[in-house]
Amino acid sequence: MSSLRARIALSAYRWAGVAAYPAVNAMMALRTARGKEERARKSERYGYASAARPEGPLVWIHAASVGETNAMVPLIKEIARRDITVLLTTGTVTSASVAHRRLGDEVIHQYVPLDLKPVINRFLEYWQPDIALFAESEIWPVTVMELGHRHIPQILVNARISDRSFRRWSSVTNIASTLFENFALVIAQSELDATRFQELGALPVLVSGNLKADSGMPEADQLSLTRCRYQIGERQTWAAISTFDGEEKAAAAVHRALKSRIDLLSIIVPRHPERADEIEAMLLEEGLNVARRSRNDAIAPDTDIYLGDTIGEMSLYLQLTEVAFVGRSLTAEGGQNPLEPAMMGCAILSGGHVGNFRESYQMLASNGSARMVRDGEMLTKGVYYLLTNEPARHRMIDAGLQTVHQMRGALNATLRGLEPYINPLTMKARLMPRNGAIAGA
Structure with a gap:
């Protein structure tokens, strides 16, 4: 499959999502009935915000489930203490509960938007993230392509790719490379993960180790x-x-x-x-x-x-x-x-x-x-x-x-890899006076 055909296939995928809206609505209704979605916050999954977007730099971090959320906590805290707003999205009710318990008001939490073109557009137009960080193996085609169109740096952190996922991506290498070339950086857990991401078209790729070794465990009651x-x-x-x-x-x-x-x-x-x-x-x-x-x-x-x-x-x-x-x-x-x-x-x-x-x-x-x-x-x-x-x-x-x-040591290695992206935002955030206007503007 040529690069052109890969882009055509991805474009067809994006527009197929629009046609599938009725089926998606039915699926979301079923998930809500089963307790897998918060009824009061279901609109967040369609890209409608339930919180105000503060002025200044904002980093969007997505952690799909409980394990990824726990692993990202130390990194989130490091970014937040640099006076940068962190928007954390998760995909499950359980991970939302963990985020609230471990991070509280340190982040703005929203449920991750569905990977549909109108939904992602709505989400990005409202939140306007300066950077998007995705934990482990979260690769959603529409989200990746829309961020790429807006030239928003997107980075995979604590990245890993399973044997099964690698086989699947390897069977559609041109589609994989068309997606992975949108990542400004991949910070992989291991040398094997790094090699696999490189083979799929991601550049540059760094190795950090596993953030889960640095994250610790929340205290028991x-x-x-x-x-x-x-x-x-x-x-x-x-x-x-x-x-x-x-x-x-x-x-x-x-x-x-x-x-x-x-x-x-x-x-x-x-x-x-x-x-x-x-x-x-x-x-x-x-x-x-x-x-x-x-x-x-x-x-x-x-x-x-x-x-x-x-x-x-x-x-x-x-x-x-x-x-x-x-x-x-x-x-x-x-x-x-x-x-x-x-x-x-x-x-x-x-x-x-x-x-x-x-x-x-x-x-x-x-x-x-x-x-x-x-x-x-x-x-x-x-x-x-x-x-x-x-x-x-x-x-x-x-x-x-x-x-x-x-x-241990993955957190420091990850922060070193993120410095070119985070440091300018830290400077910008700290130059902003309390009224939200940039100093000197």
Whole structure:
């Protein structure tokens, strides 16, 4: 496909979105009914602002979901302290909640606009960002092209590209290069990610490391933590976190296999809390007693499973244990972020399907802080070994903490890469008097 044909295809994509408006409206109505959109703020998804745009420089930062939002917090704070307004968009209700809890009034939060030409035009004309920063792998064709038409620098930060995404983009290389050439800079997590972005047409590309190693974890509510620890008492615990369909059943099998040998409480934290009802029903069918965090259920002596079906409380669940299985790796593919349990002092178990976090797992595994399991039986053996072998468990925990420490530095590397774009905005912001007019104007 020639470059011209690639541009024609992208242009057709933009205008097809306009024709698809009725279907989009129906989809948004369904998402709202399911609680996946805030009804009162649904207009933001169509590019209508619900907040005033302050005068002066503004940086638009987009972080799709919870993990990306948490990773971007230190960078957002660094930009905000330079007197630059930060407009943060996220794509989910859960990430919006995290943004409010961790950043409060430090940012203006809006839901990300739909990738449709009239919507993006409306959004950009109102907010007029000086720079657009996108976290990890957020590449929306209409948004990228419209920013390019306005000559607004757009930068991918903490950028990564999964095996699956790379294969897809590689099958349409001319379309990929037509999009990626719009990026003023890509700051990649790893050398492999950098090479892939370059092959797809992105230039220049820098390597920073993973911002998630610098972001830390939000503090758990201390009253809730104390209460849970009191209720658990001397029982042994392990956690299956960020689980997907099928992995909760595997965790239940682990609990059933071990409960006769260990006074055990199993903690299950599904990646999508809205699945909690079906998970609880499955656990009850398995003959297990369930306490749910969302109901504020007490953890009784006969509780088998503590179901962590709340948003933004991963710190709480991880501080209740020293052994964590990280999901989306056994019955689903891609993996989830293993740095969170490592930095919270947990020995890590994982399935083998971790392509989205390959480098992090390689570093953790090579340092002895993560072990991979093939199936549910091996998971059971791994949990039992770590719960009954304190020296081995603590060696893994110490290795994980050391690995995270070694991985830090991505924030400083990212800021160095952003200096040519951020420094002029800092100067402009600090020259503006309080009435909003530029000094000397």
